[in-house]
Amino acid sequence: MTKLPPSYTEPLPAAFYPASAPLPFSRADFGPDFQWGASAAAYQTEGAWQHQGKGPSIWDDFTRRKGTIRRNEHGRVAADFYNRHETDLDLAAGLGLTDxxxxxxxxxxxxxxxxxxxxxxxxxxxxxxDACLERDLRPMLTLYHWDLPSALQARGGWANRDIVGWFADYAQLMARRLGDRVPQWCVLNEPMVFVGAGHLLGIHAPGRRHLGAFLAAAHHATLAQAEGGRALRAALPDSARIGTTFSCSHLTSHRPGNANDEAATRRADAVLNRFFVEPTLGLGYPTAELPALRWLLERYQKPGDEQRMAFNFDFWGVQNYTREVVKFSPWLPLQWAALVPAKQRGVPHTDMGWEVFPESIYQMLKQFAAYPNAPKLLITESGSAFPDVVTDGRVHDVARKAYLQAAIGQVLRARQEGVDVGGYFAWSLTDNFEWAEGYGPRFGLIHVDYETQERIVKDSGRWYGQFLGGAAVTKERALAAAARTL
Structure with missing residues (x-):
């Protein structure tokens, strides 16, 4: 039996299902064109960090610094996806994934x-x-999932405005090479995370803690988000769909009705949920809630930038894991807001310390869909990290399975209320290197033994496969897939 975090009780799913959604629901309730997938990222899974001419990234550099990663772990091997991708794609196809x-x-x-x-x-x-297409898996390619080349960081990285052109050139290169076979493209992965955690908090690569570096990187990432979209659109067939992804969390006030906490929640929402979304719609940055942001950004903005930040994406990737509770804090200038940790609130939480609150997905879908001219929405990341125990070749991950079911139920709830949401991608296909947390937290539908690289489809993955009508996935199937590719 999986060991569950304190205060996490069973049975789990019923408490998370909305009364408005029919139970039990099935895949058919989502319609024939709904996309069912799983996601992965290069640095977190590929390994092969110096293989066949690859250059170093800022995460290769960051993980070499003592104390930056728990247990001083790194992604040099990770899940060895570079060498084992056919094995993993066999398993993905066996689950019945479409994407x-x-x-x-x-x-x-x-x-x-x-x-x-x-x-x-x-x-x-x-x-x-080609391996995806051979298995009837529709590929979705993300151009940037945080592993900036070290050589560009040496020239200022995201804090250097030249990166907008560098990134557009890279986007065109990938579009020219793969655009005939990749029908879906994501420009950036969660820009607020890589600029905030990497340039303001210093807990992610490149490890900077500087307000000016954060604001410069944020503005240049906003420009690159749109410019990358334009570069792709110029190079790709008309049928290609171009999107980008946003991290987000449903926010509530620590003391509902308290003026200070309510104002702090609005400011936090402007930073965490609106900062990169609204410029794409031509609305500019949400400076009404953060007046100080206006004059700080003026240092980095140039005439015409507001128009350059806008781009008509075909879809937005919504990436949600939890909600956050916000309180007023006089010790945090600019935002004057602090997040109250789930552990402090005594609520069920994951290995990441995130509150178990699947309804946050529904709330964020509704929030993003409320924008005039909002494009189609896809859940491009959704998942939970809980301890895994391998028992007789199985991983009985009760909590993760319950979360997956509840999250899908919340997507259906939004869809039934008219939200144009067209897909759900679980994070992640396999366990992987979880950035500053190292290999401790496990999000995968598929368990990875990092010493042997053995794969075991967890009970959550088995349920997902059954829900999607995929082939039965067993340890024997995984071993057979591995034998074909080694």
Missing amino acids: FRFSVAWPRVLPEGIGAVNRRGLDFYDRLV
Whole structure:
């Protein structure tokens, strides 16, 4: 039996299902065109960090610094997806997935970030795309999932405005090489996380703690988000769908009705949920809630930037894991708001310390859909990290399975209320390197033994496969898949 966190009780699913959603629901309730997938990221899974001409990334550099990652772990091998991708795609196909979302390691194809192309790196993504198509998995390619080439960081990275052009050139390169076979593209993965955690809090690569670096990186990422979209649209067939992804959390006040907490919640919402969304719609930054942000950003904005930040995406990827409770804090300038940890509130939480609150998905779908001219929405990441125990070749991950069921129920709830949400991608296909948390938290539908690289489909993955009507997935099937590719 999986060991559950304190205060997490069974049975789990019923408490999370909305009364408005029919139970039990089935795949058919979502319609025939709904996309069912799982996601992965290059640095978190690929390994092969110096293989066949790949250049170093800021995460290769960051993980070499003592004390930055729990247990001083790193992604040099990770889940060895570079060498075992066919095994993992066999398992994904066996689950009945229709789609697989992955990212390209920028330094694998452009070791210096610009200039000379590493053909062997491009060849790997050629093989990966073809392997997806051979298994009837529709590929969704994310251009940037946080592994910036070290050579570009040496030139200022996201804090250097030149990165907008560097990124557009990289986007065009990938579109020219793979655009004939990849029908779906994501420009950026969660820009608020990589600029905030990497440039203001210093807990992610490149490890900076500087307000000016954060604001510069945030503005340049906003420009690159739109410019990358334009570069893709110019190079891709008209049928290609271009999107980008946003991290988000449903926010509630610590003391509902308290003026200070309510104002703090609005400010936090402007930063966490609106900062990168509204510029794409031509609305500019949400400075009404954060007046100080206006004059701080003026240092980095140039005439015409507000128009350059806008782009008509075909879809937004909504990436939600939890809600946050916000209180007023006089110790945090600019935002004057603090998040109250789930543990402090005594509510069920995951290994990441995040509150178990699947309804946050429904709330964020409703919030994003409320924008005039909002595009189609996809849940491009949704998942939970709980301890896993392997018992007789099985992983009975009760809590993760319950969360997955509840999250899908919340998507159906939004869809039944008219929200144009067209897909659900579980995070993640396999266990992986979880950034600053190392290999401790496990999100995967598929368990990875990092010493042997053995794969075991967890009970949550088995349920997902049954729900989707996929083939039975067993340990024997995983071993057979591995034998075909080694």
